[in-house]
Amino acid sequence: MKLLHDKIIREGMALNEHVLKVDSFLNHQIDPELMREMGTVFAEKFGDQEVTKVLTIESSGIAPALMTALALGVPLVFARKRKSLTLQEDLYTESVYSYTKQETFSVSVSAKFLSAQDRVLIIDDFLANGEAAAGLARLVKQAGAQVAGIGIVIEKSFQQGAARLREEGYLVHSLARIASLGKDRIIFAE
Amino acid sequence: MKLLHDKIIREGMALNEHVLKVDSFLNHQIDPELMREMGTVFAEKFGDQEVTKVLTIESSGIAPALMTALALGVPLVFARKRKSLTLQEDLYTESVYSYTKQETFSVSVSAKFLSAQDRVLIIDDFLANGEAAAGLARLVKQAGAQVAGIGIVIEKSFQQGAARLREEGYLVHSLARIASLGKDRIIFAE
Numbered sequence: 001m002k003l004l005h006d007k008i009i010r011e012g013m014a015l016n017e018h019v020l021k022v023d024s025f026l027n028h029q030i031d032p033e034l035m036r037e038m039g040t041v042f043a044e045k046f047g048d049q050e051v052t053k054v055l056t057i058e059s060s061g062i063a064p065a066l067m068t069a070l071a072l073g074v075p076l077v078f079a080r081k082r083k084s085l086t087l088q089e090d091l092y093t094e095s096v097y098s099y100t101k102q103e104t105f106s107v108s109v110s111a112k113f114l115s116a117q118d119r120v121l122i123i124d125d126f127l128a129n130g131e132a133a134a135g136l137a138r139l140v141k142q143a144g145a146q147v148a149g150i151g152i153v154i155e156k157s158f159q160q161g162a163a164r165l166r167e168e169g170y171l172v173h174s175l176a177r178i179a180s181l182g183k184d185r186i187i188f189a190e
Numbered sequence: 191m192k193l194l195h196d197k198i199i200r201e202g203m204a205l206n207e208h209v210l211k212v213d214s215f216l217n218h219q220i221d222p223e224l225m226r227e228m229g230t231v232f233a234e235k236f237g238d239q240e241v242t243k244v245l246t247i248e249s250s251g252i253a254p255a256l257m258t259a260l261a262l263g264v265p266l267v268f269a270r271k272r273k274s275l276t277l278q279e280d281l282y283t284e285s286v287y288s289y290t291k292q293e294t295f296s297v298s299v300s301a302k303f304l305s306a307q308d309r310v311l312i313i314d315d316f317l318a319n320g321e322a323a324a325g326l327a328r329l330v331k332q333a334g335a336q337v338a339g340i341g342i343v344i345e346k347s348f349q350q351g352a353a354r355l356r357e358e359g360y361l362v363h364s365l366a367r368i369a370s371l372g373k374d375r376i377i378f379a380e
Contacts, residue, residue, distance in 0.1 A: 029267045029303045030252075032260035059248035059268065062220075063256050070222035077219045078249065113219045 001175040003037055004153070005188060014181045018156075026125055026153060027060045038175055039067025042123065042151040045173045047072070049148040051121040053114070055136055057081060057107055064153050065123035072121070077114065079107040079136060092142040096135035099128065107135050109143075116144035127152040127174060130161025137170065154178065157189045191365040193227055194343070195378060204371045208346075216315055216343060217250045228365055229257025232313065232341040235363045237262070239338040241311040243304070245326055247271055247297055254343050255313035262311070267304065269297040269326060282332040286325035289318065297325050299333075306334035317342040317364060320351025327360065344368065347379045 013021040025031040042064070051072050056065035057079045069076035083105055087093055093108040114120065120140045124133055133150050140147050147170055155162050155174035158181075165172050177189035203211040215221040232254070241262050246255035247269045259266035273295055277283055283298040304310065310330045314323055317340075327337050337360055345352050345364035348371075355362050367379035 023300065024302070025265075028270070028300055029265050030256060030259070032256055032266060033263075035256065036260060059252060059270075062249060062252045063266075066220060066222055066225065066253050066256060069220070070226060073223075075215075075219050076222060076253075080218070080249075110213065110218055112214070 001038070001041055003034060004176045007031070007034060008154070008176055008186060012186060014184055014186050016183060017181050020154065020156075020178065020181055020186065022154065026063075030063045032063075035063045035067045038064045038153060039069075039071040041175060042068040042121070042173070043071030046121050046149045046151060046171075049121065049171070050119050051148045052118045053077060053145075054121050054123055055079065055109070055114075055140065056123045057132055057136060060125040061123055064125065064151075068121065068123050068151065075113075077109060079109050079139060082106045082108070092139045094135045094138045094142070096131050098131065107132070107139065109139050111143070114140065114143035114145050118143065118145035119148040120145050121148045122150045123152075124150075125153045127155045127161045127165075127172075128159040130159075130164050133161065133165060134168075137165075137168075149173065151175075155189075156181075191228070191231055193224060194366045197221070197224060198344070198366055198376060202376060204374055204376050206373060207371050210344065210346075210368065210371055210376065212344065216253075220253045222253075225253045225257045228254045228343060229259075229261040231365060232258040232311070232363070233261030236311050236339045236341060236361075239311065239361070240309050241338045242308045243267060243335075244311050244313055245269065245299070245304075245330065246313045247322055247326060250315040251313055254315065254341075258311065258313050258341065265303075267299055269299050269329060272296045272298070282329045284325045284328045284332070286321050288321065297322070297329065299329050301333070304330065304333035304335050308333065308335035309338040310335050311338045312340045313342075314340075315343045317345045317351045317355075317362075318349040320349075320354050323351065323355060324358075327355075327358075339363065341365075345379075346371075 054069040244259040369379040
């Protein structure tokens with residue numbers, strides 16, 4: 001997606017081989033017009049997947065996911081992230097390991113908002129090792145629902161998440177794919 | 191705002207005199223069309239305030255704030271909420287007390303994203319005692335910026351937050367004002 005590539009080149013900051021800061025338009029400050037464009041592109045890409053609901057994870061996933069849900073005309077659900085969570089009957093809960101923070105956290109969704117009839121499009125801001133997206137996919141399965149696809153704003157293609165999710169049979173579309181990072185150097189995969 | 195009133199009556203759940211659950215369209219599952227309408231109304235209400243930035247707090251404020259920022263054509267910044275935070279030079283940080291959770295947490299915004307030239311519209315999902323909104327207003331002042339207004343989705347008018355903020359001179363607009371709550375009973379102020 002050219003608009004996003006341009007924005008990453010102009011405002012993204014590669015701190016080292018692993019960390020790309022995009023807090024001026026995605027993770028802290030948010031560019032609403034860019035989010036709307038992203039939502040339009042995701043809605044086109046997954047438009048034939050009979051999506052009934054968009055699922056993301058707080059907080060940085062909410063903006064692109066909201067615009068995608070708006071473009072598709074379906075509700076958005078955001079999973080709650082917690083340090084730990086006692087299991088509750090009315091919640092679907094999964095554990096997710098964060099390589100960045102080197103800790104395990106819980107993601108949960110109220111059972112009210114995912115049903116066996118749902119076809120769920122998962123949207124998230126970053127895909128690296130794929131732990132968060134895989135955790136959301138397990139939440140969908142817990143509900144007996146189908147994963148209609150996985151839409152990612154920025155994929156770090158040099159980590160194994162995208163390959164792993166595609167091997168598991170998921171339809172994955174990333175708006176920007178980063179082949180490599182280095183201090184002040186960003187190389188796109190396309 | 192009639193659309194919101196109708197939604198609250200249809201889907202809101204008053205658990206007791208203090209708690210109104212709106213997790214089917216605002217706090218967990220989100221209705222994107224309703225968010226867009228809210229954004230339009232906020233943009234109209236604060237359209238003459240020369241807003242340069244919208245500020246909210248993660249996570250439930252992000253959706254209505256994003257739509258407001260989109261309608262106004264300005265960036266959105268969401269403050270990060272943390273249990274505690276060591277002070278850092280490049281962050282504006284304030285402490286906020288949550289009556290609901292009976293704990294103090296920190297809200298912070300990167301100094302990069304608020305400047306003395308900004309006129310900031312604060313958007314949040316709920317206003318009860320006004321602690322969160324007042325904390326965001328203090329963040330704006332730390333940056334030397336101006337508070338252009340405070341837009342609230344649901345105001346609990348029976349608590350003192352709105353009155354307190356108006357007494358402090360802030361322009362406050364709430365899309366729905368609740369006069370009282372009781373088990374399965376919701377009375378609007380208008």
